[in-house]
Amino acid sequence: MTDAGKWYDVVVIGAGLAGLVATHKILGAGRTVLCVEARDRVGGRTLSIETDTGTIDLGASWYWSNEPRIHSLLQRLGLGSFPQSLAGDALFDTGQEGAQRLNGNPIDSPSLRFARGAQSLPLELASLLPEGSLALNEPVEAITVNEDSAQVVTRTRRLKAGRVVLAVPPALAAASIQFTPALPDDVRALAESTPVWMGGMVKAVAVYRTPFWRRHGLSGSAISHAGPFREFHDHSGPDGSPAAIFGFAPSSGLVQGENSVIADAFRDQLVRMFGVDASDPAKIHVTDWSAEPYTQPSRQLGANTSSYGHRLFRRPIYGRIHWASTETAPSYAGHLEGAATAGILAAQATAENEDALRGNPAPLVRP
Numbered sequence: 255m256t257d258a259g260k261w262y263d264v265v266v267i268g269a270g271l272a273g274l275v276a277t278h279k280i281l282g283a284g285r286t287v288l289c290v291e292a293r294d295r296v297g298g299r300t301l302s303i304e305t306d307t308g309t310i311d312l313g314a315s316w317y318w319s320n321e322p323r324i325h326s327l328l329q330r331l332g333l334g335s336f337p338q339s340l341a342g343d344a345l346f347d348t349g350q351e352g353a354q355r356l357n358g359n360p361i362d363s364p365s366l367r368f369a370r371g372a373q374s375l376p377l378e379l380a381s382l383l384p385e386g387s388l389a390l391n392e393p394v395e396a397i398t399v400n401e402d403s404a405q406v407v408t409r410t411r412r413l414k415a416g417r418v419v420l421a422v423p424p425a426l427a428a429a430s431i432q433f434t435p436a437l438p439d440d441v442r443a444l445a446e447s448t449p450v451w452m453g454g455m456v457k458a459v460a461v462y463r464t465p466f467w468r469r470h471g472l473s474g475s476a477i478s479h480a481g482p483f484r485e486f487h488d489h490s491g492p493d494g495s496p497a498a499i500f501g502f503a504p505s506s507g508l509v510q511g512e513n514s515v516i517a518d519a520f521r522d523q524l525v526r527m528f529g530v531d532a533s534d535p536a537k538i539h540v541t542d543w544s545a546e547p548y549t550q551p552s553r554q555l556g557a558n559t560s561s562y563g564h565r566l567f568r569r570p571i572y573g574r575i576h577w578a579s580t581e582t583a584p585s586y587a588g589h590l591e592g593a594a595t596a597g598i599l600a601a602q603a604t605a606e607n608e609d610a611l612r613g614n615p616a617p618l619v620r621p
């Protein structure tokens with residue numbers, strides 16, 4: 255293992271939205287920072303892909319008008335948006351007598367979509383970072399807090415820093431990173447019991463040649479109690495291109511690693527609800543987020559989100575480690591807005607008690 259031998263004021267772990275927002279904030283305050291990311295891409299739970307007819311989202315896709323930080327990020331980055339298509343009737347599928355047509359669309363609330371996909375936000379943030387401040391393909395394996403610094407061990411090197419921002423879902427950090435000293439008992443229990451938002455879900459997107467459901471006065475939204483996919487939404491581009499519908503299914507109802515089987519189940523449900531026009535999609539894209547080792551720990555997690563934004567997430571661990579994933583945000587936890595909020599708060603926290611920590615022992619007392 256090579257020892258980088260270089261001191262960073264802050265090492266940020268994870269280049270999802272939270273980690274990248276934190277990295278920019280820390281750089282903006284004139285401090286040295288390195289953001290280390292396990293995957294070969296930035297964006298974490300945002301994943302946008304280009305199809306022949308436009309962009310689709312296999313992770314997050316919406317934001318809402320009451321989310322100020324996402325609005326401001328889009329404005330500053332010069333990224334466009336468009337309203338989620340809501341017009342038409344929704345469907346309710348009990349499996350008893352086929353899908354029931356509802357009067358209007360009570361399923362969707364007004365929301366906005368990202369013109370170039372949700373991943374355009376982290377991609378733009380990453381592209382604006384100075385060279386040398388982002389490292390991909392570097393999963394962090396261990397963090398050690400010493401008297402005078404924190405050491406972050408990745409697969410290939412050992413980094414030395416004053417502070418660490420942990421922009422990784424808490425349950426994943428507790429399961430996959432070795433902490434020395436060990437995480438305090440209350441912090442470990444909290445992290446382990448905090449589910450990864452949407453980490454147990456499969457998202458499938460069916461791309462069609464035309465948004466045929468609109469011709470029949472349907473919105474593309476549906477709730478189903480008759481198959482693995484529970485909810486469906488129009489996922490078409492601003493002018494109906496690409497024409498697409500997406501669905502969410504809990505991964506517990508599906509076989510991991512069988513994406514073609516999952517795609518078939520998705521298409522069968524679409525045909526049951528939307529008719530024969532749905533039987534011939536140009537392509538079905540499937541992402542099982544529960545099988546992503548840098549999103550969801552292998553251990554089964556509960557579904558109780560009451561620990562989101564817990565006050566313990568605001569307390570630095572051993573004076574040097576700060577939480578920053580969306581689950582830790584005091585507001586909008588789970589959403590992209592929560593990730594941006596958590597990134598900003600963590601960056602601010604890394605500047606607190608700076609002098610006390612520089613060259614002085616960190617308080618190695620349990621918080």
Ligand SMILES: Cc1cc2nc3c(=O)[nH]c(=O)nc-3n(C[C@H](O)[C@H](O)[C@H](O)COP(=O)(O)OP(=O)(O)OC[C@H]3O[C@@H](n4cnc5c(N)ncnc54)[C@H](O)[C@@H]3O)c2cc1C
Pocket residue numbers: 267268269270271272273290291292293296297298299300312313314315316317392393394395421422423426430431451452453455456457543548549578579580581588589590591592593
């Ligand atoms: C299917 C799906 C649909 C969603 N829909 C919406 C939506 O419509 N609107 C909305 O607001 N939110 C939505 N979300 C939630 C949204 O995606 C998240 O709130 C947001 O992306 C979380 O950002 P984050 O930076 O906190 O975490 P993440 O995006 O999970 O980023 C964590 C990063 O840490 C990296 N990492 C993990 N372990 C390590 C390690 N050991 N070393 C280094 N790096 C590591 C990961 O690779 C990842 O890049 C959805 C999520 C999913 C999965």
